[in-house]
Amino acid sequence: MAQAQVPVTVLTGYxxxxxxxxxxxxxxxxxxxxxxxxxxxxxxxxxxNDLVVNADEEVxxxxxxxxxxxxxxxxxxxxxxxxxxxxxxxxxxxxxTGLADPGPVAQTxxxxxxxxxxxxxxxxxxxxxxxxxxxQLEQGNExxxxxxxxxxxLLNKTDLVDPEELAEVEGRIKAINRYxxxxxxxxxxxxxxxxxxxxxxxxxRILEFEPHFLEHGHDHDHEEEVKSLSVTADRPVDPDKxxxxxxxxxxxxxxxxFRSKGIxxxxxxxxxxxxxxxxxxxxxxxxxxxxxxxxxxxxxxxxGRNLDGDNLKRGFxxxxx
Amino acid sequence: xxxxxxxxxxxxxxxxxxxxxxxxxxxxxAFSRDGGTVAFAMGDGxxxxxxxDPAAPAPDAAPPLHRGAVLCLIGDPTSDGFVxxxxxxxxxxxxxxxxxxEIAQQTGKWFEHLAAHRATGAVAASAGKTAxxxxxxxxxxxxxxxxxVAGVDFSKDGSRIACAHYGGVTVWSIGQVALPPxxxxxxxxxxxxxxxxxxxxxxxxxxxxxxxxxxxxxxxxMRMQGYPAKVKSLSxxxxxxxxxxxxxxxxxxxxxxxxxxxxxPPLQFGQEGAGLMTVVAAxxxxxxxxxxxxxxELQLGDIKSKRxxxxxxxxxxxxTCLAWxxxxxxxxxxxxxxxxxxxxxxx
Numbered sequence: 001m002a003q004a005q006v007p008v009t010v011l012t013g014y015x016x017x018x019x020x021x022x023x024x025x026x027x028x029x030x031x032x033x034x035x036x037x038x039x040x041x042x043x044x045x046x047x048x049n050d051l052v053v054n055a056d057e058e059v060x061x062x063x064x065x066x067x068x069x070x071x072x073x074x075x076x077x078x079x080x081x082x083x084x085x086x087x088x089x090x091x092x093x094x095x096x097t098g099l100a101d102p103g104p105v106a107q108t109x110x111x112x113x114x115x116x117x118x119x120x121x122x123x124x125x126x127x128x129x130x131x132x133x134x135x136q137l138e139q140g141n142e143x144x145x146x147x148x149x150x151x152x153x154l155l156n157k158t159d160l161v162d163p164e165e166l167a168e169v170e171g172r173i174k175a176i177n178r179y180x181x182x183x184x185x186x187x188x189x190x191x192x193x194x195x196x197x198x199x200x201x202x203x204x205r206i207l208e209f210e211p212h213f214l215e216h217g218h219d220h221d222h223e224e225e226v227k228s229l230s231v232t233a234d235r236p237v238d239p240d241k242x243x244x245x246x247x248x249x250x251x252x253x254x255x256x257x258f259r260s261k262g263i264x265x266x267x268x269x270x271x272x273x274x275x276x277x278x279x280x281x282x283x284x285x286x287x288x289x290x291x292x293x294x295x296x297x298x299x300x301x302x303x304g305r306n307l308d309g310d311n312l313k314r315g316f317x318x319x320x321x
Numbered sequence: 322x323x324x325x326x327x328x329x330x331x332x333x334x335x336x337x338x339x340x341x342x343x344x345x346x347x348x349x350x351a352f353s354r355d356g357g358t359v360a361f362a363m364g365d366g367x368x369x370x371x372x373x374d375p376a377a378p379a380p381d382a383a384p385p386l387h388r389g390a391v392l393c394l395i396g397d398p399t400s401d402g403f404v405x406x407x408x409x410x411x412x413x414x415x416x417x418x419x420x421x422x423e424i425a426q427q428t429g430k431w432f433e434h435l436a437a438h439r440a441t442g443a444v445a446a447s448a449g450k451t452a453x454x455x456x457x458x459x460x461x462x463x464x465x466x467x468x469x470v471a472g473v474d475f476s477k478d479g480s481r482i483a484c485a486h487y488g489g490v491t492v493w494s495i496g497q498v499a500l501p502p503x504x505x506x507x508x509x510x511x512x513x514x515x516x517x518x519x520x521x522x523x524x525x526x527x528x529x530x531x532x533x534x535x536x537x538x539x540x541x542x543m544r545m546q547g548y549p550a551k552v553k554s555l556s557x558x559x560x561x562x563x564x565x566x567x568x569x570x571x572x573x574x575x576x577x578x579x580x581x582x583x584x585x586p587p588l589q590f591g592q593e594g595a596g597l598m599t600v601v602a603a604x605x606x607x608x609x610x611x612x613x614x615x616x617x618e619l620q621l622g623d624i625k626s627k628r629x630x631x632x633x634x635x636x637x638x639x640x641t642c643l644a645w646x647x648x649x650x651x652x653x654x655x656x657x658x659x660x661x662x663x664x665x666x667x668x
Contacts, residue, residue, distance in 0.1 A: 052429075053408075053429075053431075054429045054430065054449075058468045058469060058487060060487060060510045060528065071528075073468065073469070073471075073487055073510040073528065074468075074469055076510075076528070077433070077469060077471065077512075081390065081392055081408055081431060081433065082390075082408075083346075084346050084348045084364045084390040084392060084408075085345075085346075085364050085365075085389055085390040085408070086344065086345035086346065086363070086364040086365035086366075086390070087365070112528070112551075113550050113551070114551075
C-alpha cells in the first residue's frame with residue numbers, strides 16, 4: 001500500500017527571471033527520468049513536454065482564522081489526479097507565477113494528508129534575475145519572499161551585470177536567506193543534480209553550509225526586513241518543551257516566519273530529529289542516526305520578517321535539558 | 322431480495338465474487354443501465370468492461386481509450402454503455418461492446434467529474450472551471466465558475482445541476498429557459514457534492530475535514546465537523562433519511578428524517594480496524610450501505626439492525642470506488658492497486 005513518495009520541486013522566480021528556460025532545460029536533458037510538470041495558465045508558454053498540466057493558482061484560505069495558512073486547492077486535485085495514473089513519475093515540477101507567493105504552494109505539501117502520503121517537497125528553487133533583482137526588491141515583497149522561501153537559488157543572467165553589481169546582488173540575497181545554495185548561471189544553465197532530488201529532510205548539508213554567518217550581522221537591520229538567522233545548542237533538546245515553544249512561536253509569529261528548519265539532538269534519541277515548517281505549518285520526523293562519537297549539536301534556522309534573534313535564542317535555550 | 326445480513330451464511334462464506342487483478346489504479350466503477358456489465362476507469366487509460374455475473378467468462382482487457390488516466394466514469398443513462406472522462410481532456414461515450422466515440426475535448430484540461438440522470442438521459446461533466454451537460458445529443462456549457470469544479474450532481478427531477486467549487490456550490494437550471502445560477506456560499510474548498518435523493522438538500526464534503534449541507538427550500542445551511550480527514554465520498558440513503566459520509570473508521574450516517582440532524586449525533590456502526598472509510602455507497606433501494614476502507618476491506622451494513630459484515634477480498638490497498646447494480650443485487654469495487662471485484666450478493 002505504501003509507495004515511494006514522489007519528490008516535488010517548486011520553481012519560483014520573478015517574471016522573466018528564466019524559469020521556463022530552466023524548466024525546458026530540465027525536461028530536455030538526457031537524464032532518463034520522467035517528470036510531470038504543473039504550470040499555471042498565466043505562465044510563459046513554450047514548455048516542451050507532453051505531461052504538462054495547467055493549474056489555476058487557486059489559493060485556498062484555511063478556515064482556522066489564520067491569514068497566513070493557505071494552500072493551493074488546484075495543486076491538491078492535480079496531484080491526486082496524477083497519482084491515479086499507472087505510469088508514475090520520477091518527480092513533479094511545479095512552476096509558480098512570477099508574482100506568486102511560494103507560501104501556499106509549499107504549505108500544500110505540509111497540509112493535505114493525501115498529498116503528504118504520496119509526495120514530498122524536495123526543494124524550492126528560485127531563479128533570480130541578476131540584472132533586475134535590486135529593482136524588483138523596490139517594487140514589492142514578491143522577489144524578496146521568493147528568495148526567502150528558497151532552498152536553492154539560481155542567480156541567473158550573470159552575463160548581464162558587472163562583477164561589482166553581481167556581488168551586490170548576491171549580498172542582498174544572502175542577507176535575506178543565507179541558507180539557500182546559490183548557483184551563478186547564464187541562461188539557467190546548471191547541473192540538474194544541483195537542483196533536483198535534494199531531499200527536503202536532508203538538511204545536514206544546508207545547515208552546515210553557513211560560511212557567511214558572521215558577515216551579515218544584525219547591525220544594519222531595520223523594520224520589515226526579511227532575513228535569516230540560526231540558533232544552535234550543544235546540550236540535548238527536551239522534545240516536549242520544544243514542541244510547546246515552537247507551537248506557540250508559530251502561532252504568534254507564523255505569518256512572519258516564512259520558513260523554519262532544524263536538526264535537533266533529542267535527549268536520549270539515537271537519530272536526528274528533523275523539523276521543517278512553512279509559516280504556521282510544520283512537519284517533523286526522525287532523520288539519520290548520529291554516528292558513534294559524533295557531536296550531538298542542534299541547530300534551528302529561521303527565515304522571515306522582523307525576526308528577533310535574541311528572543312529566539314532565549315526561547316530555544318529554555319527547551320534544552 | 323435475498324440480501325440478509327442476519328443470515329449466518331454471510332459469516333461463514335463469501336458470496337460469489339469475481340476478482341480481476343490489473344496493474345493500474347482504478348479511479349471509478351459503474352454498472353450499465355441494464356445491470357449486465359460493470360466498467361472500471363483505469364489509470365492506464367483503459368476502461369475495463371466485465372460481465373456483471375461473476376460466473377460469466379471475463380474478456381481480456383481492451384486497448385486504452387484515453388491517454389493517461391481515466392479519472393471518472395458512469396453508466397450511460399441512454400444506453401447500456403458508459404461515459405468516461407480522462408486527464409487527456411476527452412469525454413467519451415463507450416458502447417456495451419467497448420467501442421468509443423468522443424463527445425468533447427478540452428485541450429489542457431481534465432475531465433474529472435461525471436453524473437448521470439436516468440429519467441432524463443442527461444449526463445453532467447466537468448473540466449476545469451466549466452460544467453457541461455449532454456442531453457439529447459446537445460452539449461451545453463455552464464460556467465466558468467470562479468474556480469475548478471470539484472463535483473457535479475443532478476437534482477432529483479434532473480432539471481438542475483449542482484457544481485461544487487471553492488467557496489460553495491452553484492446550482493444551474495439546465496432547461497431551455499436560461500435562469501440565473503443560484504449560489505450557495507460557504508468558505509473553503511468543497512471537494513464532493515451530492516444532491517439528496519428527495520431533492521431537498523445539497524451536501525458537500527470539504528478539504529477542511531467537515532461536511533456542509535444546504536436546505537433548498539429555506540436556503541439555510543448546516544455544518545458537521547470532527548472528521549479526521551477531508552470527506553471525498555458522500556451517499557444519501559435511498560429514502561433520503563440518512564447522509565452517509567466517508568473519512569470515519571465506521572459507517573457514519575447523519576439523520577435527515579423529521580427535523581434534520583441539528584443537535585443529533587450521527588448514526589455510527591460497523592467494524593473498526595480497517596482505517597478510515599475511503600468510499601461509501603448506499604444501496605439504491607434498501608437500508609443497506611457499503612463502505613470501502615483504507616485497508617482494502619469492504620463492509621456491508623444494515624441501517625436498521627446496525628449489523629455489518631466484513632467482505633475481506635483483496636488486501637492492503639485502499640478501496641477507490643464502489644458501485645451498486647441498478648437492481649441492488651451486485652456490488653462492484655476497485656482499489657488503488659488495480660484489483661477489481663464484482664460481488665453477487667444474492668445467495
